[in-house]
Structure formats: C-alpha cells, structure tokens
Amino acid sequence: MRILFLTHAFNSLTQRLYVELTARGHEVSVEFDIHDSVSEEAVRLFRPDLILAPFLKRAIPESIWRQQRCLVVHPGIVGDRGPSALDWAVQDDERTWGVTVLEAVGELDAGPVRAAVEFPMRAASKASLYRNEVTEAALNAVLLAIERLPGGQASPGPADPAPSPVRGRLRPRMRQADRAIDWKHDDSATVLRKIRAADGVPGVLDELYSEAVYLFDAHEEDTIRGGRPGEIIARRGGAILRATFDGAVWIGHLWRKPQGQPTLKLPATQVLADKLIDVPELATPLEHAAGRTYREIWYEEHGTVGYLHFPFYNGAMSTQQCERLRLAFQRVALRPTRVIVLMGGPDFWSNGIHLNAIEAAATPADESWANINAIDDLTREILTCRTHLTLAALQGNAGAGGVFLALAADRVLARRGVVLNPHYKSMGNLHGSEYWTYLLPRRVPRDVAAGLVGNRLPLGALQAAALGLIDGCEGDDVAGFRRFVDAQALAMAAAPAFEAALARKLEARDADERARPLQDYRREELERMRLNFYGFDPSYHVARYHFVFKVPKSRTPLYLARHRLRMTQTTRGDPGPGETGVYAATLPGIAATGRVSCTAGE
Numbered sequence: 001m002r003i004l005f006l007t008h009a010f011n012s013l014t015q016r017l018y019v020e021l022t023a024r025g026h027e028v029s030v031e032f033d034i035h036d037s038v039s040e041e042a043v044r045l046f047r048p049d050l051i052l053a054p055f056l057k058r059a060i061p062e063s064i065w066r067q068q069r070c071l072v073v074h075p076g077i078v079g080d081r082g083p084s085a086l087d088w089a090v091q092d093d094e095r096t097w098g099v100t101v102l103e104a105v106g107e108l109d110a111g112p113v114r115a116a117v118e119f120p121m122r123a124a125s126k127a128s129l130y131r132n133e134v135t136e137a138a139l140n141a142v143l144l145a146i147e148r149l150p151g152g153q154a155s156p157g158p159a160d161p162a163p164s165p166v167r168g169r170l171r172p173r174m175r176q177a178d179r180a181i182d183w184k185h186d187d188s189a190t191v192l193r194k195i196r197a198a199d200g201v202p203g204v205l206d207e208l209y210s211e212a213v214y215l216f217d218a219h220e221e222d223t224i225r226g227g228r229p230g231e232i233i234a235r236r237g238g239a240i241l242r243a244t245f246d247g248a249v250w251i252g253h254l255w256r257k258p259q260g261q262p263t264l265k266l267p268a269t270q271v272l273a274d275k276l277i278d279v280p281e282l283a284t285p286l287e288h289a290a291g292r293t294y295r296e297i298w299y300e301e302h303g304t305v306g307y308l309h310f311p312f313y314n315g316a317m318s319t320q321q322c323e324r325l326r327l328a329f330q331r332v333a334l335r336p337t338r339v340i341v342l343m344g345g346p347d348f349w350s351n352g353i354h355l356n357a358i359e360a361a362a363t364p365a366d367e368s369w370a371n372i373n374a375i376d377d378l379t380r381e382i383l384t385c386r387t388h389l390t391l392a393a394l395q396g397n398a399g400a401g402g403v404f405l406a407l408a409a410d411r412v413l414a415r416r417g418v419v420l421n422p423h424y425k426s427m428g429n430l431h432g433s434e435y436w437t438y439l440l441p442r443r444v445p446r447d448v449a450a451g452l453v454g455n456r457l458p459l460g461a462l463q464a465a466a467l468g469l470i471d472g473c474e475g476d477d478v479a480g481f482r483r484f485v486d487a488q489a490l491a492m493a494a495a496p497a498f499e500a501a502l503a504r505k506l507e508a509r510d511a512d513e514r515a516r517p518l519q520d521y522r523r524e525e526l527e528r529m530r531l532n533f534y535g536f537d538p539s540y541h542v543a544r545y546h547f548v549f550k551v552p553k554s555r556t557p558l559y560l561a562r563h564r565l566r567m568t569q570t571t572r573g574d575p576g577p578g579e580t581g582v583y584a585a586t587l588p589g590i591a592a593t594g595r596v597s598c599t600a601g602e
Contacts, residue, residue, distance in 0.1 A: 001026045001027070001049045001050060001146070002026075002027045002029075002046065002047065002048045002049045002050070003021060003026050003027065003028050003029075003048055003049065003050045003051075003052055004028075004029055004030075004031060004042060004043065004046050004048035004050070004051045004052070004563070005017070005018065005028060005029070005030040005031065005051075005052055005053075005054060006031055006033055006039055006042075006051055006052070006053045006056065006060060006064075006070075007030065007031075007032060007033060007053060007054050007055045007056065008032065008033050008055050008056055008057045009032065009055060009553070010030060010032075010560060011054075011055050012130075012131050012135065012397060012419065013054050013055060013073070013130065013131075013134065013135050013138055014030075014054040014055050015419050015421075015458040016135050016138075016139060016417065016419055016458075016460075017052070017054050017073075017138070017139060017142060018030070018457075018458060019419055019458050019459065019460035019463070020139055020143075020460065021142075023460060023462065023463065029042075029046050029048075029560070029561060029562045029563045030556060030560035030561055031046075031556050031561055031563075032553045032555070032556040033053075033056055033057070033058065034552075034553060034554070034555065034556075036061040036063065038555075039060075039061060039064060040061065040063055040064060042556075042561070042563060042564075043064055043067075043068060045563040045564060046563035048068065049069075050068075050069055050070075050071065050146070050149070051064065051065075051068050051069065051070040051071070051104075052070075052071050052073070052142065053070065053071065053072045053073065053104065054073045054138070054142075055073070056072065057083070058108075059104070059106065059107070059108050060072070060104040062106055064104075065103075065104040065105065065106075069103070069149070070103065070104035071101050071102070071103060071104070071114060071142070071145055072101070072102050072103070072104050072109070072111065073099065073100075073101055073138050073141070073142065074099065074100045074101070074102060074109050075097075075099055075130065075134050075138070076089070076097070076098065076099070076100060076109070076168055077096075077097060077098040077100065077116070077118060077167055077168045078098070078100055078113055078116045078166055078167075078168055079166035079167060079168025079169060080100070080109070080167075080168030080169065080171070081108065081109035081110060081168070081169070081170040081171070082108075082109065082170055082171040082172060082173065083108075083173050084171060084172070084173050084174035085171070086126050086129065086130060086134065086197075087126060087174045087197045087198065088171050088174060088197075089121065090121075090125075090126050090129065090193060090196050090197035091174070091178075091179070091193050091194060091197035093121075093193060094121050095120065095121055096118050096119065096120055096121060097118065097119060097121050097129075097133075098116055098117055098118035098119060098137060099116070099117055099134055099137040099138045099141050100113055100115070100116045100141065100168075101113070101114045101115040101116070101138075101141045101142055101144075101145040102114060114144075114145040114148060115141040115142070115144040115145040115148065116141060117137040117138075117140045117141040117144070118137070119133045119134075119136070119137050120133075121133075123192075123196075124196065125195075125196040125199035125200070125217075125218070126196060126197055126198070126199050126200060127199045127200035127347070128199075128346070128347050130200070131347050131396070131397070132346070132347070132477070132478070135417065136417060136476070136477075139417075174197075174198075176202075176204070176205045179194050179197065179198050179204045179205070180194075180204070180205070180206075181194055181195075181204060181206060181215075181230075183229040183230030183242075183244065183245075184229050184230075184245065185245070186244065186245075187244060187245065187246045187247075188220070188221075188244045188246055188247040188248065188249050191218070191244055191249050192218050192220065192249055195215050195216065195217075195218035195249075195251065196218055198214075198215075198216070199216050199217065199218070200216075202214065203215055203216050203255055203265075204216075205257065208232070208254070208272065208275075209272065209275050211256065212256070212257035213254045213255065213256055213257060213271065214254065214255040214256075214257065214265075215251050215253075215254060216251070216252065216253040216254070216255065216265060216313075217239070217251065217252030217253040217313050218249055218250065218251055218252070219239070219249065219250040219251075219252065219292070219293070219294040220249065220250070220292040220293070221241060221247060221248045221249060221250055221291075221292065221293050221294065222247075222290070222291025222292045222293065223290050223291050223293070224241060224248055224282075224293075225243075225247060225248065226243060226248075227243035227248075228243060229243055229244055229245045230242060230243065230244075231243045232272075232276070232279050233248060233279070233280075234248075234279060234280050234281070234282050235268075235269050235276055235279050235280070235281050235282070236250075236281065236282045236283075236284055236294055236295075237267070237269075237284060237294070237295075237296050238252060238253075238267025238268060238269050238270060238296070239251060239252040239267070239268055239269070239294045240268045240269060240272065240276070240279070241282075241294075250293070250294035251268055252267065252268060252294065252313055253265050253266065253267060253268060253313060254266065254267075254268045254271040254272070255271075256271060262549050264356050264359060264360050264548060264549075265356060266356060266357065266360055267357075270357075270360070284296070284297070285298070286298060286299050286328060286331070287299050287300070287301075296310065296311070296312060296321065296324070297309065297310050297324060297325055297328050299328065299332050301335065301337060302486075303337075303490070303493070304337050304338040304339065304490075304493040305337060305338070305339045305340075305341060305486075305489040305490060305493055306332050306335055306337045306339070306340050306341065307340075307341045307343050308325075308328060308329060308332055308340060308341065308342055308343060309343045309344070309345070310325050310328075310342075310343070310344055310345065310350075311344065311345025311346065311347070311348075312345065312348070312350070314347075314348060314351065315344075315345070315347070315348025315349065315350050315351035315352075315396070315397070315398070315399070315402060316351055316352075316353070316354040316355065316356065316357070317350055317351075317352065317353065317354055317371075317375060317402075318353075318354035318357040318371060319354075319357070319367065319370045319371045319374040320374075321354070322371070322374035322375045322377070322378045323374050323377075323378075325378055326374075326377055326378040326381050329378070329381055329382060329385075330381065333385055333387055333388055337388065337493075338388060338389065338492070338493040338498050339388060339389045339390070339391060339489045339492045339493045339498075340385070340388045340389075340390050340391070341390075341391045341392075341393050341485060341489050342382070342390065342391065342392045342393065342406070342409055343393050343395065344392075344393070344394065344395060344396060344398075345395065345396055346395045346396055346478045347395075347396045347397075348396040348397055348398065348402070349392070349393075349394040349395065349396055349397070349398040349402055349406060349418075350398055350399075350401070350402030350403075350405055350406070351397075351398065351399040351400060351401075351402045352375065352399065352400040352401025352402045352405070352434070353368070353371040353372060353375060353400075353401060354371060355427075355544050355547060355548050356548050357371070358371060358544065359544060359545065359548045359549075364541065364544070365533040365534050365541075368529075368532075368533045368540075369529075369530070369533055369534075372401075372433050372526070372529055373526075375401055375405065375433075375434055376433050376434060376435065376522055376526075378405065379404070379405050379408045379434045379435050380408075380435070380518060380522075382405075382408040382409060383408040383435065383439075383509075383518070384509065384518070386506055386509075388502075389410050389411070389492050389493075389498065389501055389502060389505065390408075390409040390410045390411075391409055391410065391411045391412075391413065391485070391488065391489055391492065392405075392406040392407075392408075392409035392411070392412045392413070393413055393414075393481070393482075393485040394406060394412065394413065394414035394415060394418050394420075394461070394470075395415055395418075395478050395481055395482070396415070396418065397418055397419045397420070397421075398418070398420050398421070399420070399421035400421060400422075400423065400424050400427070400430075400432065401424070401432060401433070401434040401436075403420050403421065403422040404422070404432070404434040404435065404436040404439055404440065405434050406470075407436075407439040407440065407442075407443065407469075408434075408435065408439060410501075410505055411471045411488070411492070412469075412470040412471050413470065413471060413472050413473065413474070413481075413484070413485060413488060414461040414464065414465075414470050414472075414473045414481075415461065415473065415474075415475045415476075415477075415478065415480075415481040416461055416462065416473045416474060416475055416476060416481075417461070417476070418460075418461040418473070419458045419459070419460060419461075420458065420459045420460075420461070420464055420469070420470075421456075421457075421458050421459070422440075422452045422453065422459060422469065423452060423453045423454070423455070423456050423457075424453065425453070425454065425456050426456050426543070426557075427540060427543050427544065427547070428532070428538075428539035428540035428541070428542060428543030428544065429532070429537075429539050429540070430529075430532050430540050430543075431525065431528035431529055431531075431532055432453070432525065432529070433522065433525040433526055433529055435518060435521050435522060435525070436453070436525070437521050437524065437525055438512075438516075438518065438521040440452070440453070443468050443469055444467055444468050444469055448467060452467075452469070455559060456557075456559045457559060457560075461473035472488075
C-alpha cells in the first residue's frame with residue numbers, strides 16, 4: 001500500500017510508524033504539514049492509497065480528506081477530543097488511557113473511529129508516556145485500522161461523549177492557569193503530576209527569584225524535608241530541590257520565559273547560576289540511595305553483573321555529563337564483577353552531544369569541540385576496558401553519536417520497539433566522531449555502513465539486528481527487556497565462558513590496535529569535525545540553531561519526501577541531496593542569506 005504521512009514533524013512516534021510500516025512492505029513517503037497547497041501537491045505527486053496523520057497540530061484540509069481516505073492518530077481514548085489529551089490524562093491521574101485512530105473530517109478528532117487501543121497509565125511524564133505506551137498503542141491501532149480497510153469493516157461510529165459507556169469527552173486546550181502550582185496547598189504528588197503533564201511542551205509557568213520560568217523534568221524525593229513551600233532547599237547535578245508542604249520535589253530543567261530574545265531549556269542550576277550560591281549542593285549517591293531521589297547516574301549490582309544507569313534528559317550528554325559518566329564507569333570497573341551493563345535510560349539510551357548546552361555556551365564552536373572530545377573519551381574508556389565484558393542495553397531510542405557510543409560495548413541489545421538513527425548528516429552534514437569509522441565497519445560491511453550514515457533514515461531494532469548492527473532485540477516493554485538483559489548478562493558472566501570471551505576480546509582489540517591505533521581513527525574524525533565547528537561552511541551552526549529553537553520547517557527534506565525526488569531532479573528550484581542551495585539564516589554573526597548545504601535546516 002502507498003501511504004503518505006502528513007505530519008507536523010518527524011517525531012519519535014512518526015519514526016516508529018515509518019519503520020514498522022516500511023518493514024511490512026508498505027511504500028511510505030512523508031510530507032510536513034506546512035501549508036494546504038503544499039499538502040495538496042504532495043497528494044497529487046504521490047497518489048497514495050492512504051494518508052496517515054501521526055502527529056498533526058491542525059485539521060487536514062477538506063480538499064484532501066474529501067477526496068482521499070485519511071486516518072488521524074489521536075493520543076486519547078474513544079470520545080476524547082482536543083489538543084491536550086495526554087496532558088489532561090496525566091494531570092487528572094487517569095488509571096488507563098489509550099490511542100484512537102479516526103477518519104479525518106472537518107472537525108478535529110470527531111471522525112468515525114477505525115481502531116482504538118487502551119493501556120494502563122504509570123507515574124511518568126507526558127513525554128515518557130508518549131514515547132512508550134502511546135507509541136506502542138498507536139502502532140497497534142494503526143495496524144488494526146489498516147487491516148480493517150480492505151474488508152470495509154464498519155467503524156464504531158463518530159466520537160461522541162454523550163453515550164454513558166464512552167469515557168472520553170471534548171476537553172479544551174490546557175492553559176497555564178490549569179497547570180499553575182499552588183505551592184502553599186499542592187502536595188508533592190500534585191506538583192509532580194502538574195509538571196509531568198507539561199513535560200516536553202509547554203512546561204509549567206512559575207516564578208523563581210522574581211523571574212518567569214517554565215518548569216520541566218520533575219522527580220520524587222522521599223527523605224529530604226524542610227523549607228517554606230516553593231523554596232529551593234538543595235541542588236544536585238543540574239537539578240534544584242523545592243520544598244512542598246508535605247515534602248519536596250526535584251526539578252531538573254528550566255526554560256526562561258522569552259522576553260524578546262529566544263531562550264533555551266537548560267539544567268535548572270545553569271539557568272539560575274549565581275542565584276544558587278547559598279543553596280547547599282548535595283553529593284550524588286552512585287550506588288545506594290535511601291528511597292526515591294534525583295540521580296543522573298546510578299549503579300546497582302547483582303552478583304557478578306553491574307548495571308550503570310544514565311537516564312539523561314532527552315538523551316543529550318553535555319561535556320560535564322560525559323566526564324561524570326566516564327568517571328563512574330572507571331569506578332564500577334574496579335568492582336569484582338564480570339559484566340558491566342550500560343543501561344542508559346528508559347526513554348533514551350543516548351542521543352550524543354548536548355546541542356542545547358552548546359547553543360547556550362559563550363562560544364558554541366568551542367563547546368562543540370569540548371563536548372565531542374568528552375564523548376570520545378567516554379567511548380574509548382568503554383572500548384578499551386580490559387577487566388570486564390560490557391553490554392549496552394538499549395531500553396530506549398538512540399541517535400547520532402549515542403548509537404556509536406553503544407557500539408563501543410562488546411554486545412549490544414535493544415528493546416524490540418527501539419528506533420535507532422545511526423547518522424549525523426541531518427545536523428548540517430556533521431561528520432561525527434565517537435570512533436564510528438572504526439566501530440561501524442566492525443559490525444557491518446562498508447557499503448552497508450555508508451548507507452546507514454548517509455541515508456538519514458530511522459532504523460528499527462529488528463532491522464538493526466538483521467543487519468548485524470546490534471546483537472539482538474527482545475521485549476515488548478521496558479520490564480520485559482530488562483528480564484531479557486538480566487538473562488543475557490548472567491550468561492556472559494558465567495564461567496568458563498567469561499574467561500574465554502574476555503581473552504578473545506583482548507586479543508582482538510590488541511590485534512586491531514597493531515593494525516591501526518584507535519588514536520588514528522579519532523584524529524581523522526576530529527579533523528573533519530574541526531571543519532564542521534570552525535570551518536567556512538556554517539551548516540552545522542545553522543542546523544543546530546534551527547533544531548534547538550524549533551524553527552518551523554519550510555519544506556520536507558527529500559530523503560523523507562520521496563514523492564518529490566523526481567520533481568526536484570527535473571527542476572532547478574530545489575537542490576537535491578549533496579547539491580548547494582541558498583538557505584536563509586537568522587543567526588547572529590551569519591549573513592541573512594548564505595550559501596550552505598541544502599541539508600542545513602533538516
């Protein structure tokens with residue numbers, strides 16, 4: 001089936017559906033919802049059998065849905081309508097929620113239901129639920145809706161809140177007034193729900209030190225008490241601890257409310273900086289913590305297997321985080337264990353360098369250089385570990401340098417629903433480092449490696465395993481994957497297999513080092529990266545700026561909009577891959593119109 005994705009962005013849900021539907025033999029092309037006329041042109045060019053809208057912020061034009069079958073993925077239960085479905089579900093502490101696939105009509109979320117899947121809720125942020133439970137339910141609902149298409153099976157009918165069995169109802173867009181925290185009266189659980197319901201976008205508007213900020217990334221604290229409700233009573237890593245009337249909550253990230261100039265979401269301590277001089281800084285317990293608390297890096301041990309967790313927010317790893325993780329790895333490598341499992345986090349394993357931290361730096365080029373060297377140091381530490389076998393356990397998605405950091409481990413396993421993006425070029429033709437020119441050809445043939453880093457498309461865990469990029473995938477959820485990882489790690493640690501495997505590892509590493517030292521790969525990669533950071537072509541800096549400030553797309557990149565390839569190749573108006581085009585930029589210090597790579601903003 002020819003399926004056209006009409007979407008606001010190529011987000012995690014859209015990527016997962018893209019991977020799964022193409023793997024099932026469907027021909028999929030993508031068009032960003034930029035303007036009615038652009039979407040209409042995409043339909044004419046591709047002539048799809050089905051239009052699927054995984055992530056839209058406005059209604060599909062009537063000129064399209066009246067002529068084509070259009071299915072819309074809505075992150076709400078049957079009968080639910082409105083743009084803040086998941087926000088309300090989290091804030092109202094719903095016990096179950098769901099995803100509904102509806103036919104498009106003139107009114108948002110009001111069309112006939114073609115499939116619906118529900119799931120139990122958990123105490124987590126909106127963003128985490130979206131990446132996990134919502135994505136799995138959406139995939140199952142879309143597959144069910146497609147399965148029903150040929151037979152013409154009747155739908156349950158339009159979403160209607162009137163019948164009593166239907167829980168869903170029309171809800172308005174959640175406003176900041178609905179999200180506002182009353183620090184004097186809201187208990188810790190309520191504060192957590194409000195911030196989690198706004199995580200990702202838009203955050204909860206609040207005030208700190210007479211400055212308007214949005215709050216994100218909330219975590220429980222079970223033991224520390226004290227202070228007036230709302231007061232900052234401690235800090236740890238990048239997070240601040242604020243008192244509530246019955247306890248305290250950690251807040252990991254803040255975003256200054258823009259006052260003319262754009263601002264960035266950053267670690268809370270970085271945003272508040274010198275205002276926190278008198279706030280006590282707490283040590284981070286790596287191994288043992290009394291109850292729930294905030295830790296960016298933590299370690300647990302079960303027999304001969306150690307598990308190193310690093311659930312960095314959105315999978316981004318700053319210079320300081322890379323250095324802390326490297327020191328933590330060194331420390332756990334001194335333990336009398338046999339296998340170190342690198343767990344990442346449940347939402348992301350790693351997405352490589354921290355673009356927001358780089359953009360916020362006084363000199364982004366210098367911070368880019370420091371960050372790539374820090375993640376290279378971490379990669380080398382894992383790759384050259386001579387005392388343990390290492391296992392990268394990808395509970396969540398990984399992208400760019402995060403994929404190649406995982407490949408530094410001796411074995412790589414992924415949850416079945418994980419999506420990988422093993423490439424850098426979408427960030428302004430960035431070359432990348434993390435020893436990828438050594439690590440990738442170890443696992444796949446060079447022509448496959450060139451395709452992976454060059455096509456800029458997502459790769460599912462099953463596809464990655466079939467290619468040999470990773471060693472296996474299992475588990476439909478994080479808990480199931482963890483059981484699989486535990487069994488695999490114990491098998492790796494078992495004698496005498498462990499001794500033989502460690503000996504083979506060391507022999508292979510020493511042979512590779514004699515053939516070509518790791519430092520040669522790093523030097524060659526960093527020579528290319530230096531040009532990306534400091535060279536005459538500003539593509540990386542333009543792309544980073546557009547990414548972190550979420551500049552709306554002006555067109556769909558051709559590697560996604562395959563229906564436009566032929567048109568582009570026969571006209572002069574739109575440069576093809578690898579060609580040069582004029583790209584408008586609004587960066588300080590860069591000309592308003594510069595000749596840069598056509599992929600600069602993709």
